[in-house]
Amino acid sequence: MPDIISIGEILIDFVSMESGVTLAQSPGFLKAAGGAPANVAVAVSKLGVKSGFIGTAGNDPFGRFLKDTLNSYGVDTCHMDLTDEARTTLAFVSLTADGDRDFVFYRHPGADMMLRKEKISEDYIKSAHIFHFGSISLIDEPARTATLYAIDIAKKHGLIISYDPNLRLNLWPDEETARKTILSTLNLPDILKVSEVELEFLTGIRDIDSGLKALKDKTSASLILVTRGIEGVDYVYRGERGHVETFKDVKAIDATGAGDAFVAGVLYGIHERINEFKDGHMTSKALQDILRIANACGTITVTKKGAIPALPTIDEVKRFLSERLER
Template sequence: MAAVRERSHILKKQGLISLGEAIVDYIALDSSNTTYERLLGGATVNVAVGISRNGIPSSYLCKLGMDETSKFVEGELKKEHVDLSFCSYEPNKNICSVYIHLNQHGERYFHSYVNETPDEWITSAELDKRLFNTSKIFYFGSGTLFHPIARNTTEQALQYAKEENLLIAFDTNIRLKRWENENQCRETILSYVQKADIVKMTEDELLFLTETDTLEKGLEQLVKMEIPFLFITKGKYGAYAIHDDMRIHVPGFVVKAVDTTGAGDAFMAALLSCFHDRGIPKNEAELTEYTEFANKAGAISATKLGSL
């Protein structure tokens, strides 16, 4: 992909589109794992909310149902001023649930993922191109790409985004349990990495995707894909930002972590807020500023319970 250039007519556009799947997290309140706190989650939801909290118009695209859980999702997103007017609705749709349990040491761990309507997704025919006419950034992740309907919708959204010259941002955000096998996951995600202007992944995801055992070896492979802006996050150790010949490491911020779920999404939302408001970083200093701001957001998000 050629280097990203600032497009003058995009400067007049405002807002981010996030495409994905809303998830409700049920987090156990004690080690009996019988009582839960219900919290809104899902990577693409987290980014949509993070963008809105930074004062940027934010639109979320997904399929919602008519039951109480969908009403909960709607209510939470509307509180965050996220626009849902371009979502689709299906009476039989059930929102996906993730159950987080506590072990005897008080540590949280993933227990189960429940999707009672696995074939209900927003379809390509339900996308409205008018939203892409006025927006500035299109963001998506890999969390739904395992399903053919979701992939088709993503392809249509990418086509609209490219036709309207939106910046395209992608988070690899790998959840292996959703995929048939590792090869399908790896090949699919790598194909989408090459369609984005801005890509974020963790160091572990880099090693998985490139089938290497060190960050340096992994970067050697990814650099060949000519991703305009690549960000590799390392948790409390900060992040790498790679653009053309620039390779910058920006240290992280030390905090007392309560729940790291969603920290990467907070990083992405902060990063995309910089791209939205300030444009393409023009030099190493600006790229460093963007990454430092994103590191700070990710660290702060880890100090409270829940992915938001």
């Protein structure tokens, strides 16, 4: 049984093979498995922790490719369903010259939306230690009800709940619906990770310090993380404010999956110190060590194209950190 379970969307990313061009100008695309919770599930497994995924893809060649891909990385897919109700969701991704991204989704409907409550197994979820989710599966029914039901099970059995909203406004009906839905679910997690842009979106505040204070009042999370790209990560843990620098000595090629790799690094570190986290006794040094691992995971990921193929193993992370300690 897995120690960390992720629930939500799984899809195909078609990533432009040339940076700095629009989707229309791209000469071709690299096919890769994607979807933030699926990326987290694989990243956790590559870091050496037993990982499971709950979600739905189409009963089509792309869906079978996705399930095979997760299996190949050691992710438990016993509760990943292949449905005939819709085709596998697709995303086309264009890259700017510095590796940032723009998305076009083919998803109305998409198979990831078809996750159903009756497919959720309480026995499966209660066996884990950490449960991770995002906001994409909260947009449409039946996936919304299924996701909230699974979170309720996880909370009932004392799992640590992790939440990365992973805002994609072009998937939501409108900005206000996205904001209201995400804000309404901030009472669910123990760990909340948002980007700098998401912090401003949820609080209306651009300043990081003021935004973090405002977000802290809106969530039950004991650990709040704000990722800021090359500026590192700011955090509040049980009222204590901190910052951890990231690594700036690499060339960014594709940022797809970097945030998911960061999340996986956090969950890996929390899993290693799970009793300390649950008891509220984790030291600042221990948390900062975890965040350095998470930053390394994200940094390594941006050096390659595609999400899942770029996610690092724990050996790669240790080597990356060791090389920088020696400098």
